[in-house]
Amino acid sequence: MTWAQIEAAKKGKDVYIQGQGGQKENITPILVSKLKEQAETQQKTTTEILKMMQAQMQQQQNPPAKKDNTLMYVGIGVGVLVLLGGGIYMINSSKSKNN
CATH class of the missing domain: 1.20.5 (Single alpha-helices involved in coiled-coils or other helix-helix interfaces)
Incomplete structure (x- = not known):
């Protein structure tokens, strides 16, 4: 999952991935429900969860020298x-x- 896919799902756009058997699957409902579930669990808004995820992804992409x-x-x-x-x-x- 990429940051662009997460942002697209947040904005209500459909996000497709290549499923088993080569068929495209719409994972937007799954992404949105997971974001809401995490937000409820951590008592934060979905925007705060997205910011935390973005920071983690950037940290993984740019490890310290x-x-x-x-x-x-x-x-x-x-x-x-x-x-x-x-x-x-x-x-x-x-x-x-x-x-």
């Missing part, structure tokens, strides 16, 4: 190198004092 973690990985790598370098320096300096 994935965050780039490159700088975090570079920072961790540099930190590990500093720690290793510091550890090696301390080991070498303690060996030279003992000799």
